[in-house]
Structures are given as C-alpha cells and as structure tokens.
Amino acid sequence: MAAGLAEGKVAxxxxxxxxxxxxxxxxxxxxxxxxxxxVDLNETGGKETVANIEAAGGRAVFLRADVTSEPEVAAMVKHAVDTYGRLDCAHNNAGTSGVGGAFIGFSLEEWNRVIAVNLTSVFLCMKHELAQMTTQEPLGGAHGARGVIVNTSSGAGVIGFPTLPHYVASKHGVLGLTKTAALEYAASGIRVNAILPGSTDTPMMRGYIGDNPAIEAAMKATVPTGEMGRPEQLAEAVVWLCSDRASWVNGESMLVDGGTVSR
Ligand SMILES: NC(=O)c1ccc[n+]([C@@H]2O[C@H](COP(=O)([O-])OP(=O)(O)OC[C@H]3O[C@@H](n4cnc5c(N)ncnc54)[C@H](O)[C@@H]3O)[C@@H](O)[C@H]2O)c1
Known part of the structure; x- marks a missing residue:
C-alpha cells in the first residue's frame, strides 16, 4: 500500500x-x-478542527495566533518545533474578503486592514518558516525537501475585480512573494508555491453571499460547471504540492478553480 502523501511530516x-x-x-x-x-484567531473553530482530526485518529494541536503580528507568528513557528520537533509543510492560508467599495473614496483603513491580513501575514509567516526550514535536514530520501510552503492566493491574484482593490492587490502580492521566496530558497531544498482558489463554498463565501440568492447565483455563474468548489478540493492541491510527489514544482501559481479563469 502506498504511504500517505504527508507520511511523517509536520504541517x-x-x-x-x-x-x-x-x-x-x-x-x-x-x-x-x-x-x-x-492556527487561527478563532479559538472555537480551531479547537473543532483539532477535535475532528483526533476523532479520525490523527495528531494535531491548536494555537491561537494573529498572523498579522510578528511576535505571534514567530511564536507559532516555535510552537510547531517545540511540539513536533520540526516544520515540514506550511500552508499560509488565513485571509479575509474585506469590504468592497468604489476606488474613488475607498477607505485607507480598510485597505490597510486587508493588506495586513492577506499579504503582510504571508510575508511574516514565510520569514519565520523559512528561518526554521533552512536549519533542518530534508525528510523523505532522494526527493525529500527541507521544507515546503504553499500560500493561498486567489483567482483575484491574476485577474482584477472591480470594487475590491485591496483584495486583488493583496492576492497579486502573494504571488510575488511566492515567486521571490521560491527563487531565493530553491538551492536550500525548499519549495514555495501558491494555490489560487476559485469560488469555494466556505464560511467566508457564505458571509459574502449573506441571504441574497442573486449573489449566490452570480458566484456559481463564475464557474464553468455552475457550482462552487468544495474546501476539500483545494486541500487536495495543497497536500500534493507539499508532498515529495511534487518535487519539481516550485514558484508555481496553481489555479484550482474548475476552469473559471481559463474562460
Ligand atoms: N472561499 C473562496 O471562494 C476563496 C476564493 C479565493 C481565495 N480564497 C482564500 O482562501 C483563504 C481561506 O478562505 P476561506 O474561504 O476558507 O475563509 P474562512 O473565513 O472560512 O477561513 C479563514 C480563516 O482565517 C482566519 N483568520 C482571519 N484572519 C486571521 C488572522 N489575522 N490570524 C489568524 N487567523 C485569521 C479566520 O478566523 C478563519 O477561520 C483566504 O486567504 C481567502 O482569501 C477563498
């Protein structure tokens, strides 16, 4: 039987x-x-995830941290190493959709908030994750990496969306950070990639849709199949990118969107 894609790794x-x-x-x-x-700001949600993992026979710990805070991000990486001895796979995924508005008159406060949560957080996480990963030996034999990072961008990382300047700029920026770190640390045996989800049925998306069926229909209509993605479909891409089976994939911006951006 084939070993699991994340066998023996700390994520x-x-x-x-x-x-x-x-x-x-x-x-x-x-x-x-x-x-x-x-890792999450939301303690209830984070603890539920750990409970789900443990109920299925897996090992996990919850840490409440705000990824916009450098001391908390540093403590997050330290917690992984203190708990499990190393850090093999990091998925920098926390984000917010932000409140949209016309460019003219757009609030600087809202711009700064979304850039901090979606972009500065990825910079901070990579800074501290790379510092740890460069100090450890590779796992997994000939194709083993010293560490792998996957950042969550968005379809909005490659195309524009009117009224979302902060979100679009932050997700384009995540791709720039991904490519820069991928080049800088390739020779150290570390890979850095990004996933670009299309419309995916998550609590964030449900918050955006609210109780407005017209918005739900519009979100579904963005996808060629007419249905939103499921979070599990994004997870498959992340875990594969982190695995040794993706050993030649580096600096990649992988759309996982049912073909949305191909139209
Ligand atoms: N759902 C979609 O359609 C979609 C599409 C493209 C990209 N994305 C991106 O995918 C990622 C995950 O989105 P989701 O839809 O699963 O959203 P979600 O709201 O269901 O989950 C996001 C989680 O991030 C946490 N978080 C927010 N700010 C944080 C902070 N400062 N520190 C720590 N945790 C924080 C929230 O508490 C929440 O649990 C985001 O980066 C989002 O921009 C989502």
Whole structure:
C-alpha cells in the first residue's frame, strides 16, 4: 500500500479553524502527518478542527495566533518545533474578503486592514518558516525537501475585480512573494508555491453571499460547471504540492478553480 502523501511530516496551517484551512489540516492528518499545528484567531473553530482530526485518529494541536503580528507568528513557528520537533509543510492560508467599495473614496483603513491580513501575514509567516526550514535536514530520501510552503492566493491574484482593490492587490502580492521566496530558497531544498482558489463554498463565501440568492447565483455563474468548489478540493492541491510527489514544482501559481479563469 502506498504511504500517505504527508507520511511523517509536520504541517502547520493558518486559518485552519474554517473553510479551506480546516479541510487542509484534516487532509494532512489523514495522509499520515506526524502532527498538524492548527492556527487561527478563532479559538472555537480551531479547537473543532483539532477535535475532528483526533476523532479520525490523527495528531494535531491548536494555537491561537494573529498572523498579522510578528511576535505571534514567530511564536507559532516555535510552537510547531517545540511540539513536533520540526516544520515540514506550511500552508499560509488565513485571509479575509474585506469590504468592497468604489476606488474613488475607498477607505485607507480598510485597505490597510486587508493588506495586513492577506499579504503582510504571508510575508511574516514565510520569514519565520523559512528561518526554521533552512536549519533542518530534508525528510523523505532522494526527493525529500527541507521544507515546503504553499500560500493561498486567489483567482483575484491574476485577474482584477472591480470594487475590491485591496483584495486583488493583496492576492497579486502573494504571488510575488511566492515567486521571490521560491527563487531565493530553491538551492536550500525548499519549495514555495501558491494555490489560487476559485469560488469555494466556505464560511467566508457564505458571509459574502449573506441571504441574497442573486449573489449566490452570480458566484456559481463564475464557474464553468455552475457550482462552487468544495474546501476539500483545494486541500487536495495543497497536500500534493507539499508532498515529495511534487518535487519539481516550485514558484508555481496553481489555479484550482474548475476552469473559471481559463474562460
Ligand atoms: N472561499 C473562496 O471562494 C476563496 C476564493 C479565493 C481565495 N480564497 C482564500 O482562501 C483563504 C481561506 O478562505 P476561506 O474561504 O476558507 O475563509 P474562512 O473565513 O472560512 O477561513 C479563514 C480563516 O482565517 C482566519 N483568520 C482571519 N484572519 C486571521 C488572522 N489575522 N490570524 C489568524 N487567523 C485569521 C479566520 O478566523 C478563519 O477561520 C483566504 O486567504 C481567502 O482569501 C477563498
């Protein structure tokens, strides 16, 4: 029988108390991870994810951390190493959709908030994750990496959306950070990639839709199949990118969107 994709690896997922992050944390555990660090601001959601993993026979710990705070991000990486001895896979996924508005008159406060949560957080997480990964030996034999990072961007990382300047700029920025770190640390045996989800049925998406069926129909209509993605479909891409089976994939911006951006 083939070993799980994450066999023996230590994984950390931010925003793992909900949606795509939760599905990814659960899949890392199901694929044999030695331990999963579940990071979120939302304590209830994060603890639920850990309970789900443990109920399925996996190992996980919850850490409440705000990924916009450098001391908390540093403590998050330290917690992974203190708990499980190393950090093999990091999914920098926490994010917010933000409140949209016309460019003219757009609030600087809202711009700064979304850039901090979606972009500065990825910079901070990578800074501290790379510092740890460069100090450890590779796992997994000939194709083993010293560490692998996957950042969550968005279809909005490659195309524009009117009224969402902050979100679009933050998700384009995540791709720039991904490519820069991928080049800088390739020779150290570390890979860095990004996933670009299309419309996915998560609590964030449900918050955006509210009780307005017209918005739900519009979100579904963005996808060629007419249906939104499921968080589990994004998790598959992340766990594969982190695995040794993706050993030649680096600096990649992988659309996982049912073909949305191909139209
Ligand atoms: N759902 C979609 O359609 C979609 C599409 C494209 C990209 N994305 C991206 O996917 C990622 C996950 O989104 P989701 O839909 O699963 O959302 P979600 O709201 O279900 O989950 C996001 C989690 O991030 C956490 N979080 C937010 N700010 C944080 C902070 N400062 N520190 C720590 N945790 C924080 C939240 O508490 C929440 O649990 C986001 O980066 C989002 O931009 C989502």
């Amino acid at each position: 950390l997922v931010t925003g793992a108390g909900s949606g795509i992050g939760r599905a990814t944390a659960e899949l890392f555990a199901a694929e044999g991870a030695a331990g999963v660090v579940v």
